[in-house]
Amino acid sequence: GAVVSQHPSWVICKSGTSVKIECRSLDFQATTMFWYRQFPKQSLMLMATSNEGSKATYEQGVEKDKFLINHASLTLSTLTVTSAHPEDSSFYICSVADSWTQYFGPGTRLLVL
Amino acid sequence: AQSVTQLGSHVSVSEGALVLLRCNYSSSVPPYLFWYVQYPNQGLQLLLKYTSAATLVKGINGFEAEFKKSETSFHLTKPSAHMSDAAEYFCAVSGNNNDMRFGAGTRLTVKP
Numbered sequence: 001g002a003v004v005s006q007h008p009s010w011v012i013c014k015s016g017t018s019v020k021i022e023c024r025s026l027d028f029q030a031t032t033m034f035w036y037r038q039f040p041k042q043s044l045m046l047m048a049t050s051n052e053g054s055k056a057t058y059e060q061g062v063e064k065d066k067f068l069i070n071h072a073s074l075t076l077s078t079l080t081v082t083s084a085h086p087e088d089s090s091f092y093i094c095s096v097a098d099s100w101t102q103y104f105g106p107g108t109r110l111l112v113l
Numbered sequence: 114a115q116s117v118t119q120l121g122s123h124v125s126v127s128e129g130a131l132v133l134l135r136c137n138y139s140s141s142v143p144p145y146l147f148w149y150v151q152y153p154n155q156g157l158q159l160l161l162k163y164t165s166a167a168t169l170v171k172g173i174n175g176f177e178a179e180f181k182k183s184e185t186s187f188h189l190t191k192p193s194a195h196m197s198d199a200a201e202y203f204c205a206v207s208g209n210n211n212d213m214r215f216g217a218g219t220r221l222t223v224k225p
Contacts, residue, residue, distance in 0.1 A: 001159060004156075006156075032211060034213075042217075042218075043203065043215045043216065043217050043218050044157075044203070044215050046212075046213075049212075091154075093156050093157070095157075097211040099164075100145045100164060100207050100208075100211060101145075101147065101159065101162055101164075101207075102147075102205075102207075102211070102213050103159065104149070104156035104157040104158070105156050106155055106156040107154070107155060107156045109154065
């Protein structure tokens with residue numbers, strides 16, 4: 001399966017700042033990537049579908065102006081949390097899709113103080 | 114719309130005992146079904162998947178799952194639990210558009 005990396009694995013920031021999380025597909029050209037967030041002891045919640053060369057598709061209730069997604073190449077998608085607040089603290093996970101199967105990155109833990 | 118329901122948020126077994134994690138699905142189209150495992154502070158690792166081939170699917174680490182259309186089930190089993198199997202397990206369903214929906218997860222505890 002596809003190998004996916006995320007950077008950074010941990011980030012702590014002050015409230016009001018912006019944070020960028022990178023998701024890289026290391027061995028697979030991914031036209032579609034997905035971004036999820038996961039709260040402690042809960043399942044994954046799909047935030048948005050990232051499409052290479054076009055605008056991302058956001059799930060209902062996810063603020064697209066707050067969670068900016070850019071999928072500029074077949075191997076890189078970025079999620080920028082703008083003006084982060086403590087309630088944005090969560091575990092963010094990306095995935096790439098290959099023949100109906102998703103392969104996940106290791107996740108990024110965001111803590112907003 | 115597709116969905117999965119995992120029965121039991123927490124399952125505890127003794128080392129060497131049978132592991133059975135239950136998953137039922139709902140889908141208006143032939144589903145693709147998956148089991149993933151998540152260790153603390155890590156992403157999800159694919160254990161196995163059903164994509165309309167053999168109904169009994171074998172995965173990594175000795176796990177297997179059987180697709181039963183009549184029961185709309187895709188339960189995960191392992192004959193003999195190992196301490197390293199302790200983790201969170203997610204069942205997921207996907208359709209033709211790669212839109213994947215996850216169950217709530219089942220935490221597996223393995224007692225020595």
